Amino acid sequence: MVPAWRWALACCLLHTIAAQSTEDSVFWYHEAQDELKAALNMEPNRNTAKNIIVFIGDGMGIPTITAARIYKGQQQGKNGEEGNLFFETFPHVALSKTYNPDRQVPDSAGTATAYWCGYKGNYETIGVDARVSAGQCQAALEPRHSRPCLMEWAQAAGKHTGIVTTTRITHATPAALYAKSGHRNWECDGKLGEAGRGCTDIARQLVENAPGKHAKVLFGGGRQMMMANLNNTRFAPEYPGGCARQDDRDLTQTWLMEKRKQGLNPQFVATTAELRALDLNETDHIMGLFGNSHTPYEDLRDKGPSGTPSLTEMVETAIKMLSKSENGFFLAVEGGRIDHAHHDTKARRSLSETLEFDNAVQLARSMTSEEDTLIVVTADHSHVMSIQGYPVRGKNILGAPQIAEDGLPFTTLYYTNGPNVNHTWNGTHVLRQDLSNVDTTDWEFVQPAGLRRQEETHGGEDVAIFASGPWSHLFHGVHEQSYIPHVISYAANIGPRADFKGGRYARSSASCPSRQQMSPLALLLAVAGRMALRTV
Incomplete structure (x- = not known):
């Protein structure tokens, strides 16, 4: 022994x-x-996608994903670099080119048009093509300047649809699913101005027009865009500087009344407790507006019953609600405040929002099957945050571990522009802020920046696409952003690519005849058909 x-x-x-x-x-x-x-051992999944879930990490560029991965690991006591976000384990990854037709570096409106509608739109326009410039009301009303988008494709196929966002429900990313607007700022009638005269604000389009009014689930912020005289209600005071309704209408009541006229049971909720109290089996439609403007950041969110549900909880409720459909569902999810924290150059908050977004993706994948549910995770655009210097392995991603040639420490995460430009000139040298006694891990710490701007800008580099489920292998290279919904259309057999047979892998199991086996007339019709598809 x-x-x-x-x-x-x-x-x-x-x-x-x-x-x-x-x-x-x-x-x-x-x-x-x-x-x-x-x-x-990977085999392509060529099943029809019964369900589709698209996650948009607003502003979630590749540097954000890398930094969030490290931050996640370090929160768990690890070095961080060796880990993964959950969606990084998806089997298929590609890149998306994000430019607008009129901008090298895009905004969230034109990009939303691309990945929801399948065609690119100009800077600050919603749901319309490049023949409409920002602020053009009448051009946006022209039917030839727009086409139906993913939500409408899904509804036409009998699927239930929903939107979950941490921004206002009328904000750029969700708005392009249901609205056609000459400007992203026309969220309520109080913002239309002279330029928007004759156009319908985005909030009204959501409640009054298809496909928005047919959505089964609407979760986000934006009560102020939907309700006039908000100060007279049970909610907090109006958001300063936001869009205020001038028509004295409460569109949430309009939404409820229209559903009840149809013999349906709609529910409006505004707190976590109200959301959890819902009987989904007895509910036909849900509208949950959890903030007068955007919903709170995850680290600032009231996690009690009277507070705001997390993005993950909203997604869980939405999937449970939409899964009642025998024909499947389409759900759009936006982690919108990743972007907002970047604009403030508060990197820790942006990484925290990214981790909550990742939690929601993981939950969605656990609640659905890869056999019949396509999940796509991507971003609309990047930001100008970089991961710089040569920090040693495992150093705090939020810290200031390195010393520059001027003898002062600098942070690993840095923005090329933003509000915190602490540079001065003493006549011979540039002097900058000494971070030796500054807690750079604080939630409110504003990262240093190179060029002064009150609000940091987007970045123009490509963003990543991660996909899991049926036909996810069609995300395979560097794509135009407008390619994304065409893959979804084909995978789910909805919309303009539902019967597309121009690719190598047709949905039908029957083999196609060779050119030599086809009659001259059949060959002529086949060629004509393919030419017609190219014009669609």
């Missing part, structure tokens, strides 16, 4: 050897081998 002390010594030696060789060449060879095996 081996003495206990020898076992203890052996275990100690093995632990020491393992610690020294954790990431030696053998480690990385095994790591690559496992990944290669998984790739070789």
